[in-house]
Amino acid sequence: MSLHPDGAPVPAGVTHVMVGFGAALLPDLDRLLPPGSLLIVEEPDVVAARGLLPRAAEHPCVAVLITAPIHDEDDLSAMLAAVPRPPAVRAVLPGVEYGVSGAAALADAWGLPGAGPAAARILRDKALLREAADRAGIPQPRWKRVAGPEEVREFRSGTPDGRCVLKPANRQGSLGVQLLDAADDLDEAWKRTVGADEPRLRARRLLPTTFLAEERLDGREVSVECVVSDGRTLFLNITEKLVQGGRHPVEAGHQVPAHLLPAAPERIADVMEQLVEATGFRTGVLHAEWILRDGEHPQLVECAGRVPGDCIHELVDLAHGGSLVADFLTVLGGSDAVTRRTPRRHAAIRFLDCPPGTVESVDGTEHAGAVPGVIKVHIGVGPGAYVGTVSNSHERVGYVVATGESADQVTTRVERAAASVRFRLDADGSGGPAAARTGTPGHDSTGRSTGRHGGGERS
Ligand SMILES: Nc1ncnc2c1ncn2[C@@H]1O[C@H](COP(=O)(O)OP(=O)(O)OP(=O)(O)O)[C@@H](O)[C@H]1O
Ligand SMILES: [Mg+2]
The missing domain is CATH 3.30.1490.20 (ATP-grasp fold, A domain)
Structure with a gap:
C-alpha cells in the first residue's frame, strides 16, 4: 500500500471513510465490508509513528490511506480540503477518539449522517461536555x-x-x-x-x-454503549467497569452486562437520553461513563462519540449477539435497521497486572488460554521489556477475554485466566529473579509478538 497522491481519483469501490486509524475496528470492518471499500484518513505523524502503511495493507477492506490534519479540531478546513469525496461514499465513521471531530465534519460536508460537528466538538472537550450537562441538569461532579x-x-x-x-x-x-x-x-x-x-x-x-x-466521586463505575440514529437510541448496553486503585485510575476490566441494583438500569437509560439531547448528538455510537452514587444514581464522568476501546465492542457482541460495529455502519449509512437486543450470556475482559521491573520471562499463557470460556489471551510485553507503574491505558501489559453463563462464572474465569499468567522479573528489576508475579506479558495466544502496547490500542 502507498499513500494516496494529492489530487488522484479515489478508487471507485470506496463506500466508507474512516477518520483516524481504528486498529480495533478493522477486523470487524474486514468482515462487514467488501475488499477495497474503505478509505482511511490519518495525520501524517501518526501514520509514520505507528507504521500504518503496512498495517493498512493487512486489511482487505482498506482501499487507500490519505493523510490530512484531522487533529486541527478548531478549524478542520484544511482536512476538508485534503479529503476528496469518494463518488460512491455511503458513510463516514470515526476510527479513534481523535477522529471524532474530523468524521463529523466530513459527514456534514458530504450530507451524510453523523454526530454533527457541534456535538462532536462537545464530546471532544470535557469542559464543553460539563457545560452542556450542567445546562441540562444532568448529575455530575x-x-x-x-x-x-x-x-x-x-x-x-x-x-x-x-x-x-x-x-x-x-x-x-x-x-x-x-x-x-x-x-x-x-x-x-x-x-x-x-x-x-x-x-x-x-x-x-x-x-x-x-x-x-x-470533585472526586465515589461509587461503582459503568459505561453505556448506545447506537443512536437521528437522536433516537436504538440499542443500549450497560458495561460494568473495574478501575485500578491509587492515583492513576486506569481501567482494569470490563464486564457485560453490568450487575446492577434494580433501579439503576432505568435511571441510566434516562440520563443517557438527557445526554443525547444535551449534546445535540445525531447519529452514531456513544460510549458514556458514569459513577453510580449509592449504586443507583448515575453521575456523569465523560462521554465519547465513537465505538469504545478495550475490546468493549467485542464484549457487547459476545453477550448480546449481533455486531455493534455493524449497527454503527447501519445508522451512519442512514438506516434504522438495528435490533434492540438483550444480553443472553456474560463476557468480560481483565487487564493483566505486572509489577514494575524488567521482564525476564512470561509463563502460563497456555494455561490461561485453556481456562473454559477464555476467548483471547493477549500479552503485550516480552523478555527484556521494562514495565513501569501503569499510569494510562497504553501502559497495560496485556489482557484476557472470556465468556460465561452467569456474572459469577465469567468473573471466575477471567480472574483464573489472568492469575495463570506469571511475570518473572529480572534480578535487576524490583521483584528480583525469583519474583514470579501474576499478571501479563509479551505475546498473544497465537505467539505473535505485540510490542509494548499490551493493553491494546484504544480503538
Ligand atoms: N470526577 C471524578 N471522580 C472520580 N473518579 C473520576 C472522576 N473523573 C474521572 N474519574 C476516574 O478516572 C477515569 C478516567 O477519567 P476520564 O474518563 O475522564 O478520562 P479518559 O482519559 O477519557 O479515560 P478513558 O479514555 O480511559 O475512558 C474514569 O474512568 C474514572 O475512573
Ligand atoms: Mg474515560
Whole structure:
C-alpha cells in the first residue's frame, strides 16, 4: 500500500471513510465490508509513528490511506480540503477518539449522517461536555477549568473532602488523569498531567489543551454503549467497569452486562437520553461513563462519540449477539435497521497486572488460554521489556477475554485466566529473579509478538 497522491481519483469501490486509524475496528470492518471499500484518513505523524502503511495493507477492506490534519479540531478546513469525496461514499465513521471531530465534519460536508460537528466538538472537550450537562441538569461532579496548580489548590480547598481529580479536557486512556487527596503535592501533579503525552497517536505540532479540576466521586463505575440514529437510541448496553486503585485510575476490566441494583438500569437509560439531547448528538455510537452514587444514581464522568476501546465492542457482541460495529455502519449509512437486543450470556475482559521491573520471562499463557470460556489471551510485553507503574491505558501489559453463563462464572474465569499468567522479573528489576508475579506479558495466544502496547490500542 502507498499513500494516496494529492489530487488522484479515489478508487471507485470506496463506500466508507474512516477518520483516524481504528486498529480495533478493522477486523470487524474486514468482515462487514467488501475488499477495497474503505478509505482511511490519518495525520501524517501518526501514520509514520505507528507504521500504518503496512498495517493498512493487512486489511482487505482498506482501499487507500490519505493523510490530512484531522487533529486541527478548531478549524478542520484544511482536512476538508485534503479529503476528496469518494463518488460512491455511503458513510463516514470515526476510527479513534481523535477522529471524532474530523468524521463529523466530513459527514456534514458530504450530507451524510453523523454526530454533527457541534456535538462532536462537545464530546471532544470535557469542559464543553460539563457545560452542556450542567445546562441540562444532568448529575455530575462540581468542576472548573484550571490553568495552573494554584487554581487546582483553590478548587480542592473548596471541595467538601479536600480531594479532587485533575485531567486534560481532550485526551483518552486516563492519560494525565490523577485522583488527588488533600495532602498531595499539586505542583508536581500539575506537571505530570500537563506533561502526559501519546506521541504515537497525536500529531507532533502543538495542539491546544485545557485542564479540568473535578470533585472526586465515589461509587461503582459503568459505561453505556448506545447506537443512536437521528437522536433516537436504538440499542443500549450497560458495561460494568473495574478501575485500578491509587492515583492513576486506569481501567482494569470490563464486564457485560453490568450487575446492577434494580433501579439503576432505568435511571441510566434516562440520563443517557438527557445526554443525547444535551449534546445535540445525531447519529452514531456513544460510549458514556458514569459513577453510580449509592449504586443507583448515575453521575456523569465523560462521554465519547465513537465505538469504545478495550475490546468493549467485542464484549457487547459476545453477550448480546449481533455486531455493534455493524449497527454503527447501519445508522451512519442512514438506516434504522438495528435490533434492540438483550444480553443472553456474560463476557468480560481483565487487564493483566505486572509489577514494575524488567521482564525476564512470561509463563502460563497456555494455561490461561485453556481456562473454559477464555476467548483471547493477549500479552503485550516480552523478555527484556521494562514495565513501569501503569499510569494510562497504553501502559497495560496485556489482557484476557472470556465468556460465561452467569456474572459469577465469567468473573471466575477471567480472574483464573489472568492469575495463570506469571511475570518473572529480572534480578535487576524490583521483584528480583525469583519474583514470579501474576499478571501479563509479551505475546498473544497465537505467539505473535505485540510490542509494548499490551493493553491494546484504544480503538
Ligand atoms: N470526577 C471524578 N471522580 C472520580 N473518579 C473520576 C472522576 N473523573 C474521572 N474519574 C476516574 O478516572 C477515569 C478516567 O477519567 P476520564 O474518563 O475522564 O478520562 P479518559 O482519559 O477519557 O479515560 P478513558 O479514555 O480511559 O475512558 C474514569 O474512568 C474514572 O475512573
Ligand atoms: Mg474515560
